[in-house]
Amino acid sequence: MEETKTKDIILSVKDLSTSFFLREGEVKAVDGVSFSVRKGECLALVGESGSGKTVTALSMLRLVVWPPGKIKSGEVILDGVSVFDLPMKNMKDVRGKGMAMILQEPMSSLNPSQTIGQQIQEAVEINQGLKGEEAKKKAIEMLGIVRIPSPEKRYYNYPHELSGGMKQRIMIAIALSCRPKVLIADEPTCSLDVTIQAQILRLMQQLRKEIDTTILFITSDLGIVAEMADRVAIMYAGQLIEICDVFTLFENSAHPYTKGIMGSITAMKEGGRLNIISGDPPDLMALPSGCKFHPRCEYCQEICKTEEPGYTDLSGTGDHWVRCHFPLNKK
Amino acid sequence: MGMGKYILQRLAFTVLVVIGISILVFVITHMVGNPVDIMLPLTATEEQRQLLTQQLGLDKPMIEQLGTFLKDAATLDFGMSWWQRRPCMEVIMDDLPLTALLIFFASCISVIVAIPLGIAAAYHKGSFLDRVLTIISLGGICLPPFWIGLMLMLVFSVKLGWLPTSGIGTWKHMILPALAISFRPMGHLSQIVRFEMMQQLNGLYVITARAKGVTETAVLFKHALKNIMTASITMIGSDFTKQLGGLSASVEVVFGFPGFGHLISETISNMDFPLLQAEVFFVALIVCLINLLVDILYAAFDPRIRY
Structure with a gap:
């Protein structure tokens, strides 16, 4: 997946794969993730727990600890510097000044x-x-x-x-x-109660205006996405399945999984029953063949079970990519 | 509650513990055997036996003997040693400082070696280095100290001739016994440090530190080290008091070191009640004071602990 608009790109992640090698086998936590972040924007990385969001962020900073975790392949370019090519002792220049991270568990992160x-x-x-x-x-x-x-x-x-x-x-x-070029916020509000969540989010929005920083916002809360993000990348089972701007996400998302999670809020607003995606998130040690989402997908065809879909550029301008054989968006 | 008040409270508690233990030891020793049988030859007549019993004050009711003992102990007067025929305080003051110094040396050696070893093993957990260090520390715990002492003597005194085999006098006489004693605390401490450090390195605050650009050295020594200190000083204090309570005896015997551990075992086999009571009194006192010191140090290392 190549985005056509390359100007102003401060961070790009290409084909990142990170696995955990446990006694029971390999867990593919991140599997071929690629995305770019433009200077000054807020990109939300969205997915259910266990979909590989946090591991993606930790991999970008090379904070995955071996054993058992290992970055298998990929490339992270931050402002022209290839992070994975640096010797480990120079990583202190990327961490902090380059990318700083807010962890999701404030209670034990200090x-x-x-x-x-x-x-x-x-x-x-x-x-x-x-x-x-x-x-x-x-x-x-x-x-x-x-x-x-x-x-x-x-x-x-x-x-x-x-x-x-x-x-x-x-x-x-x-x-x-740290005055980072990119600020990674990993679910900064997930363990706080609702009023405090609102305070922290408001604070982050204000600070974003004041200091004009680039943010990679990791969350599983679509409400926060709507408030904070310019663009959204959706993760499922360690893969990036759709990336688009926030308006497209709410109006015209193309992946059946994205449609499913969006349906779970829109249906409630209209007073209907809660739409749920049937089935369970996949076991990362025994991933299904073909499209990782096919066992839960209501539009599943034969090809979905055997062949893994590539990325399709729906917008024609490189702004809306989806990893699906049969994207659902309205033309 | 302030720190000063806490210390005073603990000191008062220490007095209670020392009195309690003194009474316990007094009662037990007076129930287990008759020192007169040991002090006199088998051929002694019944009159001689009764005379000695009277001289030692063993004919009086136990409660009265206990009262006299406690009254004198309050002024640090433990009477004459039956076996050595000189004041108990004098006997103890000859041996206790020497052994305390020896064990202090041994503790220093174990701390200086064990903390870096434990940290290295934790940082490279699962590696070849980790396995080797674990085997060494388990060896230190499992091998009997007197055997380690003999081996050290064989190498450094007999083969190389660098250090004296036995006796006291110079600092050179301290090295081998201290080394022999240090192995077991070293093994304990490095295992504790390894485990605690592994826990700390899994902590999220380590990720926070690394994510802001802190170097690995600073992660270990500026961030994690302080958080493993409470567990470490617990172990250091506990091993120190165990050694002082008589565990050092076997090494002292091997090196002909006239120390406190050696003294305790001799006292027991000679059934020297006054001396034994004096020894127990001092061991209890020192154990209580070291525990107090450890508790005070907790507060210095962990800000969540307040007294």
Whole structure:
């Protein structure tokens, strides 16, 4: 899959495959994923849990730990630099300054034995080249930017003294302190309650306007997609099955799986019964032949069972790709 | 509650524990045997036996003996050693500091070796290095210390002639016994460090640290090390007190080291009640104080622990 519009592309991932080699066999967590992110946009990576979203992000930063995880193939180009060709000791230049990551579990993503101030300051020192008092001042400033009240005092707090929402703000502050070219937010709101979720999302939207950063937003929440994203990439069983802009997703999605998950919200809005996709997500150790979605697909034909579909460019301009033999979009 | 108040409370508790253990040991020793039979030859007459029993105060009711013992112990007076015929305090002060120093050396060696070994094994878990280090540390736990002592003596004293085989006097006399004692705590500690470090390296905060560009060295030593310290000092403290409580005896015997462990075993075989009680008193006191120190250090390493 090649996107025709190559200008302004800051990050491109090509044919990325990552597997976990367990005693029971190989788990293909990410299987040939390709996408590009344009400068300043927010691309949402959407899929159910276990579809490979997080592993995709960790692979981009080469944070998959061997054993058991291993990046099998692929290429990640960040602002002209081929990340996988760098020696491991130079990865510290890509991590942070290049791509920073907000993890999905704020409760355990901070070091319990360091103050939150120290942890933000460390990111400032590594990535902004500041030292000592200057870095501390910057760290306190970052606390203010993520709307933490009385930042000078909070600087000395330990993670266990903060609530979940506060910790997630700290995670955001750490990621922003890296001044990344691309900010990866891995379900930053999934373990928070609804009101805090709304606060964090609003904060991220405001910050996006203020500092104009490129975001790869990983989520399984379509409501968040509608609010945050410019474009959307849908993942299923480790593969990218559809990529399009957010309006196309809601109006004219082409993959039966995408249609299925969109149906699960639109049907409810109209007061009908909840549309569900029948069957279960596939076992990543025993993937079906042909199209990975065919056992659950109501439009399944013979060819779907045997032949894996390639990508089809539906828009003709490279903006809407789908991996399906029989795309459903209205022409 | 403040730290000062906590320490005072623990010290008061320590006094209770030491009194309790002293009473327990007093009662048990006075029930298990008759020291008069050991101190006098088999040919001694009944009068001689009764006279000695009277001299030692063993004819009085047990409760009265206990009262006298506790009253004197409060002023650190444990009476005369029956076996050595000099004050118990003097005997203990001859041997205890020497052994404490020896075990302190052994602990230092084990900490200096075990922490890097454990970290290396955890960082390269499942590798050849990890297996070799695990075998070494299990060997340290399983091999009897007196045998390790003999082997060290064979190599460094007999074959190479670098270090003395036995006795005390210079720091050179300390090296081999300390090394022999250090193997078991080293094995324990490196296993704990390996396991704890593996847990920490699986933690999400390690991903956060790496994702902001922290180097691997800093991940290990600036981030993870502090989080494995509570478990590590627990192990260090527990091994130190075990060695002090008599575990070092076999190594002391091998190296002819006139230490505390050796003294305890001799005291028991001589049924020297006053000396044994004094020894137990000091062991209990030191164990309590070391545990207190470990608990205070917890708070220094883990901010979630507050007293």
